[in-house]
Amino acid sequence: MDEFGFHHTLHRPGTLLDVGAHDGAFALPFAALPASRVLAFEPLPAAFARLRAAFGDPLPSHVELRQEALGERDGEAVLSMPVLDGAPQEQWASTAKGYGAALGEPRVAERRFPVPVRRLDGFGLRDLTAAKIDAEGAEYEVLRGARETLLRCRPVLSIEIEERHRPGSTWAVPAFLDALGYDTHWEHWDAWRPMAEFDRALMHRASPNPAVFEASDPYVFVFYALPREHAEGMLARLRAAAAAGAGSPPKR
Template sequence: MPEVMATRCTSLRQSMPIQPAIERPRQWNAKQALRSLLPQAALNWREASYFKKFGEVEMHLVEILCRNDQDAIDVGTNYGGYIHFMRRHARRVLGFEPIPEFVELLRRKFPRDVTIEPIALSDGAGEAELYMPLIGDVMVSGCSTISAAASAAYPAHRRLRVRTARLDDVYAGTVGFIKIDVEGHQQAVLDGAAGTIARCRPRLLVEIDQKLAPGGLERAKAYFDRLGYSGHYVHRGRLGRLEDFSVARL
């Protein structure tokens, strides 16, 4: 089978799901108290069932894209929706997530079979400003980015200094599947993972938002063309060739 690069392409920010950040309430209600009494495995099962029914359609591709004798890497893990599927079909799962609240949450949810690294993957090592958009008083964690240009799509932000690294510098294993959802910063992540991709030839799922990263689809396509990958996109439950993708025709 030829290597596959699947994309989730969007042109309008309104078309993407909005996920608020974790907020610790001052008083727990009865439902939250009940959740605190349930074992983590039961909570994970319930959450996985939710994502299977209401999550992104691409989550249903994870079973096909993973290789059970190789690792899976989730870049931009957030709440860990994709990890529920990866851990069933990969040898080992690594998640890269720079927001401390999510690192804590993810390590609590997946204490044994998932490694969470508090790093924002990019094309260089050091530190960067993470922009976490605010809509009113609500932080939209799922739209956080270290791309200053992409952050301009929102009028207000909470900022956080985070560690950055190249995947090539922090990973030496054998990966069969990489998912990248980094809100306009995907090309830097790909550039920092070029050695790993050339060495392992993993399958990839890359979110590309043309509003956050104009020309991002063309750059990603050129990148993968050089590596001999075939590209596809999913629309209304059907798989299409990337060269046929056009927002105007969707």
Template sequence: MSTKKVAVSTSTSVLGAVIDHLFRRKNLRHISLIDGFWVPLTEAHKYAKLNFIEGVPDQDSTKIRQVIELLPKLRCALDVGANIGTTATVLANHFETVQAFEPAPDLYEALKRNLVGYPDAQAKLMVVGEEIGETYLTLYTKFGQLSHVESGHLATKKYRKVGPIKQITIDSLNLNDVDFIKIDVEGFEGPVVSGAKETLLRCRPAVLVEQAGNEEKNFGRPVNEASVFLESLGMIRHPNSPRKMHKDRLYIFPNKS
């Protein structure tokens, strides 16, 4: 009797290994390795043209390094809209723990592999918003960085609907040591900060948020929605923010400098 159980268990184990191998091969078809960094295959040409600093493509990585120099504490960092990890890997080199959220499957696969060497950094395939549940993603096939939470677009050659994808709120993580939150989610920044209100008031972290007008373009939401919300909590723009921030804004609570 016991022999039969072992045989079944071994067979199941072998089948599971085969399925896992095929799954990994399928995902690897969509990403490519450039100078030791995993990138989406459809965007490999773009990343090949970027400067690499400390082994990381300079896609916002210099900006993140400049912001880190302004932060008094470096315990937990949240990277919301982590893409392939150009900012998450930099954060992982400085913070005690990092949680990086990316809902686009191909970008997530690259992110997960780029964080392999960082045991205290986690890649999570999920959307961060103001409610817990499931949602869909408008996925741009050639420019994954433009992907965002589904907003009623019909599938075309440029983008397709992907999901359902798990959605959480930052508050649902019940964290007590968050010192920094980076948010770049193509116009969905308002719902992200709304779902982080308790964490913001409890931990009082610095927040780097993109405000590029995509709120109105992609969702019909008010422009600078996230900024208005953060300022309603008493947060202010950091007086020493890096000059070349473009459309990003660094917020802190007044007693943090």
């Protein structure tokens, strides 16, 4: 089961959050789910322009797009994007790390963008049912700024967490969620396993340098957090859906 299959299987009506929406790979199918409202954040200007264009004009009434980053507090941050041999590497853009000279890689330059940062808790959401978070190392800050919302709404979460972007993050993020009553799992070949069984040396090695394309095989970097009070039943649904070959995105 892929990441969208997780959200499709566990979908409940309400607000679906897309953090790091890029050009809409999740926001678009989220918007097609029944009784959904989409709240999507993408701070990179070029990616946000494509995201906005992908939804057409006028913007659907149940979709809200924000050219902002989420974080621990309201303010401003610097979004750093590596440029490899003149080609922008948008998928590596991060508010948590720098590139270029800081990386010590002559093939990599850096573009920096000042971006507004908001706390999710400042939005006062009451119906958040799911969130996909892809923040290139800033996941911990995103979650800290969403603490009240997570406790109130109990959404399911899919989170890309990579040690190459933030050393220690595969320990720190699940520990923070554990304190909020979430169980974090990982999936490989339709087997769902607890975080305690995750072998980082075997399944989570990758270069932090965008000029070096190397990673372990398999490379597991998407993790799934379920509210503990519902985790057993949700895992049963995920396993049944995987066995049935379900979890495909709906047609728009």
